[in-house]
Amino acid sequence: MADYKTIKGTKIQNYTTDPDNPLTGQVWYNETDQVLKTFYFDPGSWSTGGDLNTGRRYLAGAGIQTAALAFGGFPTTGATESYNGTSWTELNDLTTSRYGLAGAGTQTAALGFGGFAPPATAVTESWNGTSWTEVNDLNTARYYLIGDGTQTAALAFGGSTGSVTGVTESWNGTSWTEVNDLNSGRKNLAGAGTQTSALAFGGEIDPPPTAATESWNGTSWTEVNDLNTIRSELAGAGVDNTSALAFGGAVTPNTFTESWNGTSWTEVNDMNIGSDAFAGTGTQTAALGFGGPTPVSSATEEWNQGPFTKTITSS
Amino acid sequence: MAKTYQYCVAENWGKGFIDHVESSRITFKSYPGNIWQVPAYNKHGNLWIAKVAGSVKTKDEAQAIVNAEVANAQNAWDADNVDGETAEQKEERIGSRPADITLED
Numbered sequence: 421m422a423d424y425k426t427i428k429g430t431k432i433q434n435y436t437t438d439p440d441n442p443l444t445g446q447v448w449y450n451e452t453d454q455v456l457k458t459f460y461f462d463p464g465s466w467s468t469g470g471d472l473n474t475g476r477r478y479l480a481g482a483g484i485q486t487a488a489l490a491f492g493g494f495p496t497t498g499a500t501e502s503y504n505g506t507s508w509t510e511l512n513d514l515t516t517s518r519y520g521l522a523g524a525g526t527q528t529a530a531l532g533f534g535g536f537a538p539p540a541t542a543v544t545e546s547w548n549g550t551s552w553t554e555v556n557d558l559n560t561a562r563y564y565l566i567g568d569g570t571q572t573a574a575l576a577f578g579g580s581t582g583s584v585t586g587v588t589e590s591w592n593g594t595s596w597t598e599v600n601d602l603n604s605g606r607k608n609l610a611g612a613g614t615q616t617s618a619l620a621f622g623g624e625i626d627p628p629p630t631a632a633t634e635s636w637n638g639t640s641w642t643e644v645n646d647l648n649t650i651r652s653e654l655a656g657a658g659v660d661n662t663s664a665l666a667f668g669g670a671v672t673p674n675t676f677t678e679s680w681n682g683t684s685w686t687e688v689n690d691m692n693i694g695s696d697a698f699a700g701t702g703t704q705t706a707a708l709g710f711g712g713p714t715p716v717s718s719a720t721e722e723w724n725q726g727p728f729t730k731t732i733t734s735s
Numbered sequence: 736m737a738k739t740y741q742y743c744v745a746e747n748w749g750k751g752f753i754d755h756v757e758s759s760r761i762t763f764k765s766y767p768g769n770i771w772q773v774p775a776y777n778k779h780g781n782l783w784i785a786k787v788a789g790s791v792k793t794k795d796e797a798q799a800i801v802n803a804e805v806a807n808a809q810n811a812w813d814a815d816n817v818d819g820e821t822a823e824q825k826e827e828r829i830g831s832r833p834a835d836i837t838l839e840d
Contacts, residue, residue, distance in 0.1 A: 465758040470749040477830070494829065506750050538828065580827065653830075670831070673764065692753045692763040697830055713830065714808055715767045719747060724755060 432456075444727055456732040464705070464725030466677070466691045470507035472710055474499040475717030478564070480523035481699035482530040482547075485706040485722055489527045489547065490699060492535060493711060494519035500552070502527055503708065503720070512551045516543045522567030523699075524574035524591075531571045531591065536563035540581055544596070546571060556595045560587045564607035566656075569615040575636065577620055580607040584626040588641070590615060600640040604632045610666055610700065612658030612680075619661045619680065622669060624652035629670065633685070635661045645684045649676045655700025657707035657723075665704045665723060668712075670696040677723070679704060693719050738840055741775040742797035743789030744768070757783050766836060767804030770797045798838045808833040 424447060425431050433439075434449045442448070442459035450457050476493030483489050486505035491514055492498060498514030514532060521535030528549035535541050542557035558576060565579025572593035579585055586602030602620055609623025616638035623630055631646035651669030658664030662682035668674050668691060675694035678685040695712030702708045707723040745752075746769050753763060760779040764772040771789065773780035784791065792800070812832045816825070826832075 462755070462759075465755045466753075467755045467758055468747060468749055468752040471747070536828070582827075675764070689758070690762070692758055693747070693765040713833070714811075715769075715804060716765065720749065 438729055442729070447732070453731075457729055458732055459727055459729050461727050462725060463688065464677075464679070464723060465689050466721045466723050468692065469505075469708065469710070469720035469722045470503065471718040471720060472508050473501055473510050473718075475714070476519070476711050477697040477713045477717060478519035478521075478536075479699045479711045480521045480532055480535075480567075481701040481708070481710065482523040482525045483527040483701050485702040485708045485724075487527040488701050488708050488710075489523070489525075489530050490710055491523065491530075491532055491547075491552075492518050492521045494697075496537070498552075500547070503710070508720070515545055515552050515554050516541065518543070518563075520563035520565075520579075522565045522576055522579075523701075524567045524569045525571035529571040531567070531574050533558055533567060533574075533576055533591075533596075534562050534565045534579060544591075558589055558596050559598050560585065560589070562587070566609050566611040566620065568611050568613050568618050573615040575611075575613075575615045575618055577611065577618075577636075578602055578606050578609045578623060580626075584624070586641075588636075602634055602641050603643055604630065604634065606630060606632070606652075608652040608670075608697070610654045610656030610669075612656045612664035612704075613660045617660040617662075619656070619658065619664050621647055621656060621664070621666055621680075621685075622651050622654045633680075637661070647685050648678055648687055651676070651696075653696040653698075655695075655698055655709050657700050657702040658704050663704040665700075665702075665707045667691055667700060667707070667709055667723070668695045668698060679725075688725075691721050693721055695719065695721075738775045738794070740772045740794075740839055741780065741784075742792045742794060742838065743771050743773070743784050743787075744792060744797075744800065745771055745784070745787040745789035748787075752787060753783070766797070766801045766838065767808070768797075768800035770801055770838075772797075772838070794838055794840060801836050801838060805833055805836055 479493030518535035586605030606623035654669030
């Protein structure tokens, strides 16, 4: 049987602190902790996070996995909660309670827009970390839309005005401007990215669900490769149109997870609980999914992928 | 025929209920009524059930719990109506009616 030195070309090294830039597969002995450690690539898995205080579906989210914001949802609420990587804390409500809205930004500087009050609303609210303030409306009132970007540079796309739409609007920190529509108008879609580099995927083209994916370059949408699994009411995470995660959705089972590499979607490990009509935020390698229909309306799941340092144990 | 799955009732307490290592080792499925499906005859599945103090149920017992929860959700959906609203408008407003669920052996 080959030993470590034969495989790696060196003996296992001793360190007083973990090496700064270990190679994948490298093993070392940490003298301070007196443990054997390795740097390995985790293909990604979901774990449970803290439950929302107010269970709901059709809510919106913003932020990252360890500093997220949840707001709005059904049954119609303006409830806003922040997540610290472990638990959710209740904060001040939206000014206009609604569901089927979209969000953008961070935990302390977010934007909430559109939704169903009812009726369909164009209301946009800005979050400063403490409270919501109403700002200028969307040009097209709609719900079941999606958004991404930041509090001062956001993008709103898709949704329903009573019928599906591909309307896309760009926010400059003060007002919304209508820009080029999605090629495929739809509602209950998911998205990822920024105002100038976004991805739209899945959704419902009144009524059949779709796997269609479109990439936004700051000016227009281009059709790219479809999701492997057709679905609506899914959630998404990702920082631009080259890296995203799609998860959950109104399909059986509602646990499917796919990763986007800029060209195509690859199926990765499923969610443990699964959900639909919920919210997602974060990145392709550290995502957060929360909310959904009863009985998982309070559930939170965390996705982590990538190289990690791990202590080697005997079990 | 040997069963493929086992079922238990356990309340998801949030962080740490299912961790990444467990998720990598076991395929979980969750169902209404705090029903969890994990592989049968599986050391890691058994360890997880012990960790969460899960109450093991037969498939039929688990199915009965799921059925009751789904019926409650369907009744709530049926009772949520707005005067003059069409079936399509209702689905647009609150989503589709919760579907029946059949557990696997």
